[in-house]
Amino acid sequence: MESQKPLSERYADQIAHVLIEALPYIRRFRGKTLVIKYGGNAMVDDSLKHSFARDVVLLKLVGINPVVVHGGGPQIGRLLERLGKTSRFVEGMRVTDRETMDVVEMVLGGLVNKEIVNLLNQHGGHAVGLTGKDGGLIRARKIVLRPKDPVAEASEIIDLGHVGEVERIDPAVVDMLVHGDFIPVIAPIGVGEDGVSYNINADLVAGKIAQVLQAEKLILLTNTRGVLGKDGELLTGLTAAEVERLIADGTISGGMIPKIRCALDAIAGGVRSVHIIDGRIEHAVLLELFTDRGIGTLLGGKA
Ligand SMILES: Nc1ncnc2c1ncn2[C@@H]1O[C@H](COP(=O)(O)OP(=O)(O)O)[C@@H](O)[C@H]1O
Numbered sequence: 481m482e483s484q485k486p487l488s489e490r491y492a493d494q495i496a497h498v499l500i501e502a503l504p505y506i507r508r509f510r511g512k513t514l515v516i517k518y519g520g521n522a523m524v525d526d527s528l529k530h531s532f533a534r535d536v537v538l539l540k541l542v543g544i545n546p547v548v549v550h551g552g553g554p555q556i557g558r559l560l561e562r563l564g565k566t567s568r569f570v571e572g573m574r575v576t577d578r579e580t581m582d583v584v585e586m587v588l589g590g591l592v593n594k595e596i597v598n599l600l601n602q603h604g605g606h607a608v609g610l611t612g613k614d615g616g617l618i619r620a621r622k623i624v625l626r627p628k629d630p631v632a633e634a635s636e637i638i639d640l641g642h643v644g645e646v647e648r649i650d651p652a653v654v655d656m657l658v659h660g661d662f663i664p665v666i667a668p669i670g671v672g673e674d675g676v677s678y679n680i681n682a683d684l685v686a687g688k689i690a691q692v693l694q695a696e697k698l699i700l701l702t703n704t705r706g707v708l709g710k711d712g713e714l715l716t717g718l719t720a721a722e723v724e725r726l727i728a729d730g731t732i733s734g735g736m737i738p739k740i741r742c743a744l745d746a747i748a749g750g751v752r753s754v755h756i757i758d759g760r761i762e763h764a765v766l767l768e769l770f771t772d773r774g775i776g777t778l779l780g781g782k783a
């Protein structure tokens with residue numbers, strides 16, 4: 481028989497405390513849908529990737545329904561670099577010509593999607609990878625950026641190529657997988673009416689999917705502690721008006737602008753709460769969901 485070392489009394493007490501603290505949250509979220517956006521910047525090393533996969537599988541095993549939407553911006557950038565192509569970003573979006581779109585589809589729909597599916601399955605989950613093309617999940621339309629100057633020439637309209645926005649989500653395939661006890665893993669690629677592929681910002685897709693599924697929570701894993709104030713302090717419980725003020729005075733900038741706008745949009749669209757958390761912390765998802773304090777920025781209600 482395997483000999484077991486007895487737990488020290490203090491350690492046993494801590495473990496029991498952690499489990500008891502989690503209990504009311506598990507009870508509250510059982511049967512509910514959680515959309516988790518796993519950003520490319522949070523896929524830093526193997527240990528973090530495994531910790532993320534364990535968290536998601538644990539959620540499923542305790543009766544919560546996780547739906548994963550992933551990014552992969554840095555991974556796309558690395559392959560483009562190897563192919564000798566450089567990316568240009570406009571308002572945080574990658575200008576995507578035909579060739580770049582092929583790479584985006586290979587990296588997001590192939591490499592990154594299948595790596596996450598494989599990780600979840602290794603930890604005992606039953607994950608299925610999808611792009612927005614599968615089951616007609618994401619209908620997209622081309623994004624057209626107008627120049628800020630209203631009298632600018634039509635020729636000054638910035639063409640981002642195959643960059644899209646979500647026109648419509650058909651959740652049937654996701655519903656089917658969730659009810660079959662699978663974990664859907666979604667790459668942010670949409671398809672236009674004409675069958676053309678579109679590259680969509682992953683935060684945007686996660687926000688729209690959370691709305692359509694009327695998710696209890698949207699969790700955005702990124703590479704900062706959450707939304708930070710002027711002095712680097714963690715901000716939480718922000719209202720739409722406060723967010724606009726922080727954007728106007730430059731406290732919130734760059735990639736955080738579309739992220740927080742899509743978070744507010746999700747809440748306006750019926751998602752109960754949005755959490756922006758640090759994906760560089762091991763077990764970030766469990767710590768945010770199942771402990772009284774949480775770790776990141778919360779928008780909407782805690783429950
Ligand atoms: N007030 C702010 N708080 C936190 N991060 C901010 C803020 N303003 C700008 N940022 C930037 O936003 C980045 C997160 O956005 P982004 O790089 O698009 O994330 P992801 O790739 O995870 O989607 C942070 O790494 C940070 O550089």
Ligand SMILES: CC(=O)N[C@@H](CCC(=O)OP(=O)(O)O)C(=O)O
Binds near residue numbers: 518644683
């Ligand atoms: C239009 C656009 O910019 N699409 C993104 C899609 C991936 C993404 O959003 O990845 P992260 O979440 O890791 O940033 C891109 O090409 O990088």
